Amino acid sequence: MALLSVTEFLGRFHPVLVHLPIGILLLGVLMHWLSRREQFRQLHPAIGITLLMGALSAVFSCISGLFLAGSGEYDIDVLDRHKWLGIAVAVISIVYYLLYTGKVSLKTPAIVPYIISLLLFLLITITGHLGGTLTHGEGYLSQGFSASGDDSKDVKKIIPDVQAAVAYNDIIQPMLQNKCYSCHGTSKQKGKLRLDTKEFILKGGEEGKTLVAGKGDESEIYKRVILDPLEKKHMPPKGKPQLTEAEITLLHWWINAGASFDQQVKALPQDSKIKLLLEALQSNHIAVPSKPDVPEEPVAAAPQEAVNKLKAVGATVIPVATGSNYLSVNFISSPVVTDKEIKLLEPLAAQLVWLKAGGTSISDSAFAVIGKLTKLTRLGLEHTAITDKGLSSLQSLSKLQYLNIVGTSITISGLVSLKGLPDLHSIYLYQSKVLPADLQALRAAFPKAMLDTGGYTLPVLEGDTSEVKKK
Numbered sequence: 161m162a163l164l165s166v167t168e169f170l171g172r173f174h175p176v177l178v179h180l181p182i183g184i185l186l187l188g189v190l191m192h193w194l195s196r197r198e199q200f201r202q203l204h205p206a207i208g209i210t211l212l213m214g215a216l217s218a219v220f221s222c223i224s225g226l227f228l229a230g231s232g233e234y235d236i237d238v239l240d241r242h243k244w245l246g247i248a249v250a251v252i253s254i255v256y257y258l259l260y261t262g263k264v265s266l267k268t269p270a271i272v273p274y275i276i277s278l279l280l281f282l283l284i285t286i287t288g289h290l291g292g293t294l295t296h297g298e299g300y301l302s303q304g305f306s307a308s309g310d311d312s313k314d315v316k317k318i319i320p321d322v323q324a325a326v327a328y329n330d331i332i333q334p335m336l337q338n339k340c341y342s343c344h345g346t347s348k349q350k351g352k353l354r355l356d357t358k359e360f361i362l363k364g365g366e367e368g369k370t371l372v373a374g375k376g377d378e379s380e381i382y383k384r385v386i387l388d389p390l391e392k393k394h395m396p397p398k399g400k401p402q403l404t405e406a407e408i409t410l411l412h413w414w415i416n417a418g419a420s421f422d423q424q425v426k427a428l429p430q431d432s433k434i435k436l437l438l439e440a441l442q443s444n445h446i447a448v449p450s451k452p453d454v455p456e457e458p459v460a461a462a463p464q465e466a467v468n469k470l471k472a473v474g475a476t477v478i479p480v481a482t483g484s485n486y487l488s489v490n491f492i493s494s495p496v497v498t499d500k501e502i503k504l505l506e507p508l509a510a511q512l513v514w515l516k517a518g519g520t521s522i523s524d525s526a527f528a529v530i531g532k533l534t535k536l537t538r539l540g541l542e543h544t545a546i547t548d549k550g551l552s553s554l555q556s557l558s559k560l561q562y563l564n565i566v567g568t569s570i571t572i573s574g575l576v577s578l579k580g581l582p583d584l585h586s587i588y589l590y591q592s593k594v595l596p597a598d599l600q601a602l603r604a605a606f607p608k609a610m611l612d613t614g615g616y617t618l619p620v621l622e623g624d625t626s627e628v629k630k631k
């Protein structure tokens with residue numbers, strides 16, 4: 161560790177010292193106002209000395225602050241205002257002290273010390289706030305109030321059509337804003353680097369250029385994020401929110417593609433991996449509509465005999481909520497489920513809203529029955545032998561919101577047959593036969609749906625816990 165110079169050393173005291181004048185001067189102001197009342201008259205002799213201590217500590221705070229300001233890590237504008245207001249606090253507190261104690265006897269009306277005390281109160285508040293902005297960054301006050309807390313600064317840009325988006329504005333800038341601005345933005349410029357505008361990014365930092373257009377591997381901005389996280393130079397530093405794998409890959413892609421600040425995504429070269437990442441970005445940004453996935457109107461209880469038959473073949477049949485007659489059926493722990501067992505669902509058509517038939521031995525003939533389960537909002541058919549031909553019979557499921565065809569041989573033509581389903585908002589098609597090249601067309605067919613093409617964790621359907629029992 162480098163040795164600190166004397167000025168740097170004194171500067172370090174500023175954050176501690178500043179609390180003294182704030183506390184002491186405010187106490188002095190309070191006592192001054194209280195002493196107007198009869199029962200606090202006796203405070204009077206203590207007020208002068210309190211104001212003197214406050215004024216002296218304000219002067220020391222200014223001196224230490226000036227040393228700290230020289231370190232160059234702060235936003236110049238905010239720093240300047242903070243500095244002059246701080247000096248004003250020191251000067252006014254001295255004047256206040258002199259007037260109050262009558263050390264200088266100007267013929268001022270008695271109201272003047274009170275006006276000065278109010279002014280001082282305001283100045284201390286504003287100076288303190290600017291000081292907070294310098295150390296904690298813009299908006300530090302409001303951040304603590306957000307509901308989620310940790311990623312309160314997270315910006316998520318809506319990307320309805322990723323190919324039409326501007327790569328920098330919609331992909332790179334939000335990433336830098338979320339993960340880098342806190343130290344390389346308006347309030348702080350660690351390493352003398354700002355990353356919040358094109359000009360600043362191109363200007364670079366202490367060590368020179370951060371971006372070499374066309375050469376990701378030579379760009380400091382990229383080299384720093386792929387360093388071993390334990391290395392001191394790794395960015396963002398240890399303990400701070402890190403870039404995800406996908407973000408790092410996209411940053412590299414953007415730089416290699418020329419680090420353009422205004423080109424659209426579609427103008428940049430994309431291999432299939434990048435295509436998928438971009439596509440996922442688009443889906444992730446689409447808010448899933450919050451239509452209830454259980455109908456609101458009441459329904460009669462399902463015939464018990466039909467439920468028992470299903471349970472006999474190993475299906476989990478449970479109400480979707482306590483007291484609800486709507487049902488969820490899960491075949492995950494049934495040893496063998498074929499099209500024959502699927503027929504057992506038919507008497508439950510009025511109640512069945514969630515069906516999990518993933519991993520079973522069903523085939524296209526099952527759709528003759530599934531097509532009649534018109535109350536279904538969620539349907540899992542992953543890792544089954546279904547084909548495009550069968551899938552088209554789901555057109556009758558007008559309430560369907562969620563469809564899982566992960567690991568099936570479904571292609572785009574099968575899926576597109578469902579484009580008339582008004583509420584279908586989530587389609588999981590990882591490892592199906594839908595090709596990256598099809599994604600654009602698929603997006604056009606389902607403009608509002610979340611198309612999950614990556615290996616994300618799927619949302620848990622009720623009853624997934626029964627998987628544990630399966631051996």
Ligand code: HEC
Pocket residue numbers: 336339340341342343344350351352353364365366367368369370380381384385392393395396397400403
């Ligand atoms: C918690 C604060 C913090 C965050 C967040 C942060 N950095 Fe830094 N960064 C620093 C500090 C401190 C330095 C100076 C020390 C050094 O060079 O390692 C620095 C230096 C750098 C430098 C070298 C600048 C130069 O020329 O010396 C680059 C490039 C950089 N950061 C990129 C990033 C990127 C990209 C992100 C976001 C993904 C990021 N930083 C997030 C604190 C941070």
